Amino acid sequence: YEATRGVWAKVPRDENLKYAYATYGGLIMEVYQIECWVKAGSQQYFTRDIALGPDTKRYEFVGRIADEHIRKLYVGKLIKKPPSYGSPFVKVGVVRNEHSVSAA
Numbered sequence: 001y002e003a004t005r006g007v008w009a010k011v012p013r014d015e016n017l018k019y020a021y022a023t024y025g026g027l028i029m030e031v032y033q034i035e036c037w038v039k040a041g042s043q044q045y046f047t048r049d050i051a052l053g054p055d056t057k058r059y060e061f062v063g064r065i066a067d068e069h070i071r072k073l074y075v076g077k078l079i080k081k082p083p084s085y086g087s088p089f090v091k092v093g094v095v096r097n098e099h100s101v102s103a104a
Contacts, residue, residue, distance in 0.1 A: 006060025011037045031066040
């Protein structure tokens with residue numbers, strides 16, 4: 001969770017983005033529901049050391065593991081994401097009207 005939720009250089013422009021994928025080699029390992037975005041370093045990390053100054057312009061999301069019906073749609077699926085041209089925020093996978101997602 002901690003590796004996926006932070007630390008991002010930008011907040012995604014899509015306000016409807018609700019989910020983030022934790023991926024490894026294109027395989028979706030977990031899906032998180034994004035509640036909100038906050039300044040990086042404002043939340044406690046338990047499994048990684050984050051050294052950010054007070055003037056950081058990076059962000060992290062606050063969230064939780066997605067509901068089981070969402071996880072069943074994505075976890076274990078291999079995704080092919082289009083080129084992101086430097087942005088980690090791309091819409092991938094099975095995207096339905098009510099779901100926007102981010103690959104991490």
